[in-house]
Amino acid sequence: MGEMEQLRKEAESLKDQIIVARKGFADTTLQEAVAGTAVVSRVQLKTRKTLRGHLAKIYAMHWGAGLTQCVSASQDGKLIVWDTLSTNKVNAIPLKSSWVMTCAYAPSGNLVACGGLDNMCSIYNLKGKDGNVKVMRELASHTGYLSCCRFVSDSEIITSSGDCTCILWDIETGTEKTIFAGHLGDCMSLGVAPDFKSFISGACDYTAKHWDIRDGNCTHTLSGHESDVNAIGFFPNGNGILTGSDDATCKLYDLRSDQELITYQDATIMCGVTSLAPSLSGRLLLAGYDDFNVNIWDALKAERVGVLAGHDNRVSCIGVSSDGMACCTGSWDSFLKIWN
Amino acid sequence: MTIRSNRDHAQHYRPRMTCLKKVEALVVEMQDSKSGVTATEQKLNVTTIPHVMTGQDILAWIANKMKMDAEEAQALGTMLVAYGYIYPLQDHKKLILKPDGSFFRFQTPYFWPVQKWQAEDIDYAIYLAKRNMRKKGTLEVYEQARYNEFHKWLNPKWDFIVMQATEQYRANKQRQKADRVVFDCQERAYWIVQRPPPRAHSALDCMDRLVDPNDETRTYDHYRRTTIYLQQAMARSRVKSTVSLGALVKYINTYKNHDPFLAPCTPSNPWLSEDDTYWELNLPTVEVPTKMRVERWSFSLMDLFNDPRGRKDFKLFLKKEFSGENMAFWEAAEDMVWGSAASMADQSQTIFKTFLIPGAPRWINIDGRTMGLTVKGLEHPHRYVLDAAQTHVFLLMKKDTFFRYLKSPVYKDMQKRAIVPPLHNYSDAQVEQNARNRRPGTDPILIWQQLETERKAADLAGKPVDISTIKNKIDRK
Numbered sequence: 001m002g003e004m005e006q007l008r009k010e011a012e013s014l015k016d017q018i019i020v021a022r023k024g025f026a027d028t029t030l031q032e033a034v035a036g037t038a039v040v041s042r043v044q045l046k047t048r049k050t051l052r053g054h055l056a057k058i059y060a061m062h063w064g065a066g067l068t069q070c071v072s073a074s075q076d077g078k079l080i081v082w083d084t085l086s087t088n089k090v091n092a093i094p095l096k097s098s099w100v101m102t103c104a105y106a107p108s109g110n111l112v113a114c115g116g117l118d119n120m121c122s123i124y125n126l127k128g129k130d131g132n133v134k135v136m137r138e139l140a141s142h143t144g145y146l147s148c149c150r151f152v153s154d155s156e157i158i159t160s161s162g163d164c165t166c167i168l169w170d171i172e173t174g175t176e177k178t179i180f181a182g183h184l185g186d187c188m189s190l191g192v193a194p195d196f197k198s199f200i201s202g203a204c205d206y207t208a209k210h211w212d213i214r215d216g217n218c219t220h221t222l223s224g225h226e227s228d229v230n231a232i233g234f235f236p237n238g239n240g241i242l243t244g245s246d247d248a249t250c251k252l253y254d255l256r257s258d259q260e261l262i263t264y265q266d267a268t269i270m271c272g273v274t275s276l277a278p279s280l281s282g283r284l285l286l287a288g289y290d291d292f293n294v295n296i297w298d299a300l301k302a303e304r305v306g307v308l309a310g311h312d313n314r315v316s317c318i319g320v321s322s323d324g325m326a327c328c329t330g331s332w333d334s335f336l337k338i339w340n
Numbered sequence: 341m342t343i344r345s346n347r348d349h350a351q352h353y354r355p356r357m358t359c360l361k362k363v364e365a366l367v368v369e370m371q372d373s374k375s376g377v378t379a380t381e382q383k384l385n386v387t388t389i390p391h392v393m394t395g396q397d398i399l400a401w402i403a404n405k406m407k408m409d410a411e412e413a414q415a416l417g418t419m420l421v422a423y424g425y426i427y428p429l430q431d432h433k434k435l436i437l438k439p440d441g442s443f444f445r446f447q448t449p450y451f452w453p454v455q456k457w458q459a460e461d462i463d464y465a466i467y468l469a470k471r472n473m474r475k476k477g478t479l480e481v482y483e484q485a486r487y488n489e490f491h492k493w494l495n496p497k498w499d500f501i502v503m504q505a506t507e508q509y510r511a512n513k514q515r516q517k518a519d520r521v522v523f524d525c526q527e528r529a530y531w532i533v534q535r536p537p538p539r540a541h542s543a544l545d546c547m548d549r550l551v552d553p554n555d556e557t558r559t560y561d562h563y564r565r566t567t568i569y570l571q572q573a574m575a576r577s578r579v580k581s582t583v584s585l586g587a588l589v590k591y592i593n594t595y596k597n598h599d600p601f602l603a604p605c606t607p608s609n610p611w612l613s614e615d616d617t618y619w620e621l622n623l624p625t626v627e628v629p630t631k632m633r634v635e636r637w638s639f640s641l642m643d644l645f646n647d648p649r650g651r652k653d654f655k656l657f658l659k660k661e662f663s664g665e666n667m668a669f670w671e672a673a674e675d676m677v678w679g680s681a682a683s684m685a686d687q688s689q690t691i692f693k694t695f696l697i698p699g700a701p702r703w704i705n706i707d708g709r710t711m712g713l714t715v716k717g718l719e720h721p722h723r724y725v726l727d728a729a730q731t732h733v734f735l736l737m738k739k740d741t742f743f744r745y746l747k748s749p750v751y752k753d754m755q756k757r758a759i760v761p762p763l764h765n766y767s768d769a770q771v772e773q774n775a776r777n778r779r780p781g782t783d784p785i786l787i788w789q790q791l792e793t794e795r796k797a798a799d800l801a802g803k804p805v806d807i808s809t810i811k812n813k814i815d816r817k
Contacts, residue, residue: 003560004558004560004563007560007563007564007567008558008563010563010567011563011566011567011570014567014570014571014573014574015570017574018570018573018574021574021578022578025578025579025580025581026581027580027581027582028581028582028585029581029585030585030588033582033585033586033588033589034589037589040602043601043602045601048611048612049611067619085610085611085614085616153678155680155681172680172681182569195642214724217572218569219576220573220576221569221573227359235588236591236595237587237588237591239584239587239588240588246359247359248359248362254581254584254585254588256578256579256583256584256587257578257579257580257581257583257584257585258576258578259581261585268406268407268408270359270360270362270363270366271359271363271419272359279599279601279602280595280598280599280600280601281591281592281594281595281596281598281599281602282588282591282592282595283592283595283596283599283602284599284601284602290359290419291415291416291419292415292418292419293412293415299592300589300592307411307412309411309412309415312418312436313422323600323622324598324599324600324601325600325605325609325610325611326600326611327601338611340600340601340609340611340612
């Protein structure tokens, strides 16, 4: 027992040393750096389209790399690919397991993936030879539910799971390439860097971790939240991380200086954050909450500059399209709305 | 009568519960007899029900207290109803806050969602059995279906369930009529929140987390790994905040005018006007790009490369300077990284012969150490074998060629030729017409195929002509 105590003390002292080292590099705060910038004026976004067609709660949506296509997953057991401008359904894919919790669109537009309580990630080929959408691969090796999946390319996908690990898969062979273990609680969300060389994951141990895809190592661990980290995303330049948590706050961390920069919170917001997405320039942060609203924050000044209210139930997923033109929100009221 | 609850909520296991602490504080305030929502007695079906509020009053109180407008207050109020803190008296299945005179009551803390006991199926079965006992046929269709299901798979416990239900029913009968009605309403509201009728709103996430992060049993192995990780973290290089924050702010300010949420885009935002001229003008294969696009090319080399039109322009510039081999090498390396595993061996050989052998037709100028590493790696080629060389070449282009490009006549000419499409303001009628006339749009797959054919043609044209084959042809003739 004495040895364990010693190890524990050593770990604690190292953690303190890291905190001291971080402080040493913090020669300015974000507030000081933007003291001269004015707050962005009130942003009014209106619902331009409502996508109707799901019959149950929508758990996830993801924009494609094209300009108007997105995929959404709902617990009625359907994965629907939408052409959002015309609100037509391009594909409606029936799933084997209706307990789906996540979906993803490949950057090339050829594949979509989904997964959930069946512990598997199923990959569907949208551009099959005879026009049918079929299951291309079923990646099964997680021992917990699949909370999020994101494509790195047409041959690689990263999944995060309730068994506290993230896995990088090779789609062609259907095997695991790398297992990223290190979280102490269920991994709830993940995001891939704009240059596809690294990814971040948020978990129920109140931390977010930044991993290098090729080495398989965790390069940064970011703590500061007081509850589960539900949503995570990269800042558009790839050097910042945005996290949203059940403690009703979002935080911005900087990777290069290893600091927590700013917290987005407000006394009137009492509900946890379920999803978030930055705008194209990074100036605006759109975050969906359990109180059925989406709040728009000025990322530099940490002030609320807008609200998107229109859903009748929890906003479960949000995404900004690749050219930054529109944002799509999906909710437990079974509707997707496009805002601009 | 104020209902208070100050139990501790160590609900780390169950999702969404920590933020409900804040909601509870608000609900407690709402119930304060002096400063809370006004509650009166209401007569409903012969019995008088105490402490009833109207939807309007609740909304007005929330809007006043939290200083928000009516829409937000409506959303917050609906959330309170959906989570079960307030329940409606009429139309009890629809869990929304109606901003009119309909009646609501506060739920007793016993039935609040954060209590330590979870709403188990057994409790639900007991509840349904009790209601069935009271008067046969009061169960709704969906409730009857669930009741039958429970009878099937909770069969071993059925005696216990019936016994509990009978006990509760008897105890209930001994209460006063008014209390009984109140308790029945509360229980019914609780179960509507926990076990919602089909196709109804439900705000509760019934899924618990798999791993308990409060589990304090740590192994020796865990501590050892943590220590190694922390030591590595200590040794990691950090940048001063001024530098990195400056970069962050600079990035935001550079892209500010290109963010469609912050600045209007010309000619018109397709989502607003249903007219996709904007997307037509910004296709990857367009001849003359827009001014905003050309401006974006000057932000960074990656922006230039990510835009196919920009890449084309850059290659034109390089052709004039006779230094196209760096770009070609970078593209070939990218193909290897993202290409299929089967073609990797061939690709690496082609790249080796074209770019790396001394005296190669498109020999790239990289330093000796990188060249040595790359050649050695190519004996056992894998996807990322060209990484070092690719980064070196990219940095060369970034530091030198990129800036010369921005000052070159090619770029300046493009800036002059770039069009600024005029701003269109469509009236509502025109927007509708646009929606009707809209074409299906260009499928991204078609654009990609177009680009691929163009690229292949360019590759073929750029390949060094093999003199020996031509000589053979001439000789044979």
